[in-house]
Amino acid sequence: MKFVPVSFFKFLPKVLIVSMVIIALFQFSCNHDDTGYNPTPYQVTVPKFFPTRMNIPAGNPMTVEGVELGRYLFYDGRMSGNTEPDKMMSCGTCHLQSSSFECGIDHPKFTGGRPFGITGIVTPHYMLPMINLVWNETGYLWSGSISESNPNPSQRNIEDIVGMAVTAPHEFAGDSNKTKTLIQSIPGYPELFEKAFGSRTVTMLNISKAIAQFVRTLISSDSKFDKYMRGEQQLRTQELNGYVLFMTEDGADCFHCHGGSGNPLFTTNLFYNNGKDSEFNDPRDRFSVTGDPSDHGAYKVTTLRNIELTGPYMHDGRFKTLAEVIDFYSQGIIWSPYIHPLMHHANDGGIQLTPGEKTDLVAFIKTLRDDTFLTNPAYSAPDKLPDGAKPVE
Amino acid sequence: MKKLLFLLGSSLIGMMLIIGSCRKDEVKSVSPQFVFKHNVDGVALQRAVMNYTNLAGNQYQVDELQYFISEITLQKADGQLIRITSDSSIHYIDLDVQASLAWNPKDLVPAGDYTGISFVFGINEAKNKSGLFVNPPERDMFWPEMMGGGFHCMKMNGKWKAMGELIQPFNFHIGIGMNMAGTEFYQNFFTVTLPLNMQINDTHSKIDITMNIEKWFAAPNLWDWDVIGGQIMMNQMAMRKAAENGANAFQVSFEGNNPK
Numbered sequence: 001m002k003f004v005p006v007s008f009f010k011f012l013p014k015v016l017i018v019s020m021v022i023i024a025l026f027q028f029s030c031n032h033d034d035t036g037y038n039p040t041p042y043q044v045t046v047p048k049f050f051p052t053r054m055n056i057p058a059g060n061p062m063t064v065e066g067v068e069l070g071r072y073l074f075y076d077g078r079m080s081g082n083t084e085p086d087k088m089m090s091c092g093t094c095h096l097q098s099s100s101f102e103c104g105i106d107h108p109k110f111t112g113g114r115p116f117g118i119t120g121i122v123t124p125h126y127m128l129p130m131i132n133l134v135w136n137e138t139g140y141l142w143s144g145s146i147s148e149s150n151p152n153p154s155q156r157n158i159e160d161i162v163g164m165a166v167t168a169p170h171e172f173a174g175d176s177n178k179t180k181t182l183i184q185s186i187p188g189y190p191e192l193f194e195k196a197f198g199s200r201t202v203t204m205l206n207i208s209k210a211i212a213q214f215v216r217t218l219i220s221s222d223s224k225f226d227k228y229m230r231g232e233q234q235l236r237t238q239e240l241n242g243y244v245l246f247m248t249e250d251g252a253d254c255f256h257c258h259g260g261s262g263n264p265l266f267t268t269n270l271f272y273n274n275g276k277d278s279e280f281n282d283p284r285d286r287f288s289v290t291g292d293p294s295d296h297g298a299y300k301v302t303t304l305r306n307i308e309l310t311g312p313y314m315h316d317g318r319f320k321t322l323a324e325v326i327d328f329y330s331q332g333i334i335w336s337p338y339i340h341p342l343m344h345h346a347n348d349g350g351i352q353l354t355p356g357e358k359t360d361l362v363a364f365i366k367t368l369r370d371d372t373f374l375t376n377p378a379y380s381a382p383d384k385l386p387d388g389a390k391p392v393e
Numbered sequence: 394m395k396k397l398l399f400l401l402g403s404s405l406i407g408m409m410l411i412i413g414s415c416r417k418d419e420v421k422s423v424s425p426q427f428v429f430k431h432n433v434d435g436v437a438l439q440r441a442v443m444n445y446t447n448l449a450g451n452q453y454q455v456d457e458l459q460y461f462i463s464e465i466t467l468q469k470a471d472g473q474l475i476r477i478t479s480d481s482s483i484h485y486i487d488l489d490v491q492a493s494l495a496w497n498p499k500d501l502v503p504a505g506d507y508t509g510i511s512f513v514f515g516i517n518e519a520k521n522k523s524g525l526f527v528n529p530p531e532r533d534m535f536w537p538e539m540m541g542g543g544f545h546c547m548k549m550n551g552k553w554k555a556m557g558e559l560i561q562p563f564n565f566h567i568g569i570g571m572n573m574a575g576t577e578f579y580q581n582f583f584t585v586t587l588p589l590n591m592q593i594n595d596t597h598s599k600i601d602i603t604m605n606i607e608k609w610f611a612a613p614n615l616w617d618w619d620v621i622g623g624q625i626m627m628n629q630m631a632m633r634k635a636a637e638n639g640a641n642a643f644q645v646s647f648e649g650n651n652p653k
Contacts, residue, residue, distance in 0.1 A: 262535025341562035
C-alpha cells in the first residue's frame with residue numbers, strides 16, 4: 001500500500017483554492033461570447049385576464065435588440081429592395097398604427113381600405129388587424145393557412161409572412177436577395193443585426209425574425225372595457241346595455257365567437273361561416289386549408305379591439321361601416337348548409353335587433369377602442385432610420 | 394472496534410430485512426389513461442351529417458362537441474376511493490382537439506381490483522369560477538359573468554330538421570342557470586357513477602368513457618327541439634332537463650381482466 005506524503009496534505013488547501021480560482025475564471029470566460037453577442041431578453045408583460053401562454057417560436061426568442069431592429073425594418077421602405085421613392089414600400093405603408101395596423105377605409109392611397117402592392121395588384125383579401133398576435137395559436141390570414149400544421153415549412157409563422165410579403169406580387173413584388181443586399185449596405189443596420197443576432201451579415205431569415213419580434217410586441221389591453229374589467233372606469237348605461245346584448249344568447253350573442261369578459265382578445269381566433277353567402281368559390285377560405293366541407297365560406301373571426309377603425313369589414317370588405325355590419329347580423333344573414341350552428345338566427349335572417357339595441361351594441365363595441373395602443377410610441381415609426389433616412393409609412 | 398463492527402453489521406442486516414419486508418407488501422402504482430369516445434346508439438359519431446333521429450323524431454346532426462369532465466374517482470374493491478388530482482382534476486374534451494380525446498393524468502393509481510368510477514360532468518361549484526382558464530381552448534368555454542360566470546359544462550352545436558323540413562341550428566349548451574330576474578343561479582353540473590369491475594395493472598390501465606349522444610335526448614325527458622327550441626343557455630328549465638338526461642349518457646369500458 002502506498003502512502004500519500006504528508007507534505008501533500010500540507011499544501012492541499014492552497015491547491016484547492018488555486019483550482020477553484022481557475023475553474024471560476026474558466027466559467028466566467030464561458031459565460032461571455034467572444035463576439036460580444038449578448039442580447040437582452042424581451043419580456044412580454046401579460047395583462048390582467050390575458051392568456052399566459054404565448055406563441056413565440058423557440059427559434060426566435062424575443063430580445064430588446066431584435067424588437068428594436070424589427071421596428072426599424074417594419075418602417076423602412078427599402079425593404080422592397082428599392083431606393084426610388086415611388087418603388088419603396090414598408091410594412092408600415094399599409095399597416096398604420098392609427099388604424100390598428102390596418103390601412104383604414106379613409107386611406108388616401110388605398111381607396112376604400114383595399115391595399116395593393118408596388119405594381120398595383122390588389123391583395124386577395126382585405127386586411128386583418130395586427131393586435132395581440134402573440135396570443136394567436138390558430139394560424140394567420142383569413143384562412144389560417146399560415147400555421148404550424150402547414151406542410152410547407154416556410155409558411156408557418158409571422159416570420160414566414162414577412163418573407164412572403166417581400167416577394168408577393170400584390171405586396172413588395174421584390175426579390176429577397178435584393179432586399180437583404182440593400183439592407184446590408186445601409187449604414188447602421190449591420191451593427192443592429194450584430195446586436196440582435198450575433199452577426200453583421202444581413203439575412204432574410206434574420207430580417208423576418210426581427211420584424212416578427214416587433215409585431216409580437218403589439219399588444220392592446222387598455223381600452224375603456226379593459227379599464228372597466230380592472231375596476232378603473234365605469235361604462236355608461238348605453239354601453240352596459242350593449243354589453244348585455246353582446247354577452248347573451250337571446251341578445252346579439254356575439255361572445256361565443258368574439259369573446260368578452262372571459263376572453264379579452266375579443267376573438268377565439270377560430271373560423272366560422274357567418275352567413276354572408278350561399279355560394280362559395282373563394283380559393284382562400286378555410287375549406288382551402290382543411291378540405292372539410294363544413295369549412296366552406298369560413299374565415300377567421302377578427303378581434304373587435306379597435307374595430308371602429310378597421311373598416312371595411314369581412315374578408316372581402318363588403319361592409320363599410322360598423323352599422324352595416326350590425327345590420328347584417330341583425331337582418332342580413334343568408335342561410336346555407338355550411339353556416340355555423342352558432343348563427344342560430346339564420347332562418348330569421350339574423351338576430352332582429354331594434355334600432356335602439358343596435359345603437360347600444362355599437363356603443364359597447366366602441367368601448368374596445370384602445371387609444372393607448374393607437375398612440376404607443378414604442379409601436380410607431382422611429383423619427384429616423386439607422387442611417388438617418390426617413391421611415392416610409 | 395469490535396463493538397462498532399457488530400453495530401454496523403446488525404444495522405445493515407436490519408435494514409435489508411426491512412426493505413425485504415416492504416417489497417413483499419408493496420402495491421404497484423400504475424399510470425391510468427382515460428379515453429373519451431362518442432357514439433350515437435353504439436355507432437361512432439359521424440359529424441356534420443344529418444344521420445340521426447332522436448326519440449322525439451327530430452332528425453339531427455352534431456357539428457361540434459366540447460365539454461369538461463372532472464373529479465374522476467376510482468373505487469377499489471376494498472372500498473378505497475382514488476381521486477385523480479392532476480390538472481386541478483379537470484379535463485377538457487373537444488372533438489376538434491385530437492389530443493383532448495385521451496387523458497393521461499400524472500397521478501399514479503394502485504394496481505388492483507376496481508369496482509366503480511365516478512366523475513363530474515362539467516366543473517363543480519367550488520371550482521367553476523371565472524378566470525379558472527385563461528388559455529384556449531378551455532378559455533373559450535367561458536360562461537358570461539352576468540349569468541353566473543365560470544365555464545360551460547358542455548357546448549354541443551349542430552342542426553336539426555324542424556317542422557316543414559327547415560334546418561335549424563341548435564346550441565345545446567349547459568352551464569350555470571339563472572331565474573328570469575337574474576337574481577338566483579343554479580348549478581347544472583352533475584355526477585355520473587358507474588360500475589367498473591376492472592383489474593388495473595401494468596398492462597391494463599386504459600379506461601374508455603363513452604358518451605352516447607342520443608341519450609341526451611331520450612330519458613327521463615323526451616327532447617323535442619321543435620318544442621324546446623335550439624338555444625337553452627338562458628332557459629334553466631331546459632338545461633335542468635338536459636342535465637337529467639345527461640346522467641344516463643355515459644358508460645365505461647376497458648380492455649383487460651375482470652377482478653379475480
